[in-house]
Amino acid sequence: MRLNLLIRIVDSKGIKKSIKLFSIFFYIGLFTIGGGYAMIPLMRESLVKKEKYIDEDKFLEIFAISQITPGPIAINMATFIGYEQEGIIGSAFATLGIVLPSLIIITIISMFFVNITKFTPLQKLFIGILTGVTGEIAYLTFDMTRKMKIKVFNVSILLFSLTELFLLKLNPIYVILIGGALGLLFGKSGNGK
Amino acid sequence: MMLLKIFFEFFKIGAVTFGGGQAMLPLLQRELVVNLQWISMDKFLYFVSVAEVTPGPVALNMATFIGYELKGIVGAIFATGGIVAPSFIVILFIAMIAPKFRENKIYKRFMSGIKPVIVALLVNAIYLITVRGFKTLVPYIMAVAAFLVFSKWKVNPVILLLIMGAVGMLVL
Numbered sequence: 001m002r003l004n005l006l007i008r009i010v011d012s013k014g015i016k017k018s019i020k021l022f023s024i025f026f027y028i029g030l031f032t033i034g035g036g037y038a039m040i041p042l043m044r045e046s047l048v049k050k051e052k053y054i055d056e057d058k059f060l061e062i063f064a065i066s067q068i069t070p071g072p073i074a075i076n077m078a079t080f081i082g083y084e085q086e087g088i089i090g091s092a093f094a095t096l097g098i099v100l101p102s103l104i105i106i107t108i109i110s111m112f113f114v115n116i117t118k119f120t121p122l123q124k125l126f127i128g129i130l131t132g133v134t135g136e137i138a139y140l141t142f143d144m145t146r147k148m149k150i151k152v153f154n155v156s157i158l159l160f161s162l163t164e165l166f167l168l169k170l171n172p173i174y175v176i177l178i179g180g181a182l183g184l185l186f187g188k189s190g191n192g193k
Numbered sequence: 194m195m196l197l198k199i200f201f202e203f204f205k206i207g208a209v210t211f212g213g214g215q216a217m218l219p220l221l222q223r224e225l226v227v228n229l230q231w232i233s234m235d236k237f238l239y240f241v242s243v244a245e246v247t248p249g250p251v252a253l254n255m256a257t258f259i260g261y262e263l264k265g266i267v268g269a270i271f272a273t274g275g276i277v278a279p280s281f282i283v284i285l286f287i288a289m290i291a292p293k294f295r296e297n298k299i300y301k302r303f304m305s306g307i308k309p310v311i312v313a314l315l316v317n318a319i320y321l322i323t324v325r326g327f328k329t330l331v332p333y334i335m336a337v338a339a340f341l342v343f344s345k346w347k348v349n350p351v352i353l354l355l356i357m358g359a360v361g362m363l364v365l
């Protein structure tokens with residue numbers, strides 16, 4: 001009887017989707033190597049392209065919101081997308097998914113106290129993976145630039161943001177907020193394209 | 194008692210850091226190494242060096258490391274819970290009210306200015322990765338090759354990372 005109930009819960013659509021969300025974010029957490037931005041191409045591939053949970057515009061919007069709110073971007077994005085898909089249960093599963101790989105891997109490293117950074121083949125593996133991450137982010141940048149309309153508004157915000165980041169070394173949050181403020185002043189309330 | 198302290202320390206840090214894991218490191222160091230003296234500076238630097246090269250967000254890796262160091266696996270879980278909780282609560286709230294302001298004109302205008310900023314942030318991310326990690330010309334060439342392969346054949350990003358990792362072990 002109780003087992004029947006359990007099977008029914010696991011079979012229900014919401015739980016199935018939540019487990020799916022868990023596995024997607026677990027996979028993303030496992031292969032995010034080299035900082036938070038490394039997961040952007042992965043998330044785009046699995047959530048936008050493959051599963052079609054959200055469209056590109058919404059993905060970028062959630063990314064921007066995750067950056068200007070407190071906490072690690074990866075967790076913010078997992079919570080947000082999880083909630084959009086399957087409510088609180090979905091967000092809990094997605095967040096657990098992104099958290100577990102770190103928790104498991106670092107616990108194992110701590111247990112055996114191995115200084116993996118001293119191990120040359122692993123260093124080479126890491127740099128190799130970083131070249132892949134760089135290539136993927138470069139493609140994403142290229143793709144977004146290509147889709148962006150060449151307008152004075154877009155080009156000026158892009159150049160202004162680059163100046164803020166490279167010359168003034170501003171924190172990305174301020175760069176996003178300034179971009180948003182410029183959008184408020186000069187942007188259009190259409191679909192933002 | 195110590196477990197709750199660990200949880201709240203990480204909760205506090207999670208709640209006040211904006212801009213991801215890298216922004217969290219100076220704050221973690223000041224609180225945990227200097228103020229509370231829970232771990233030594235040497236250990237902290239070792240944790241950072243490992244956290245940056247292991248899978249997963251740096252902030253989560255640091256939380257697990259420090260939590261484990263202080264109170265074993267349970268400590269690691271409490272530290273991770275602490276760093277996750279503020280994000281989870283704040284984002285849940287935003288995600289709940291998001292449908293209400295998505296159609297708002299002011300919100301749309303604000304977002305219209307964000308897209309070019311994201312392109313700039315991605316360029317900056319590429320700069321930060323290459324400057325910190327690439328010491329010779331070879332990785333730059335590999336990155337260009339990865340870009341070309343990725344744009345031409347749309348390979349699965351994870352497969353590409355694994356291939357580049359293997360190539361790195363052979364040629365670097």
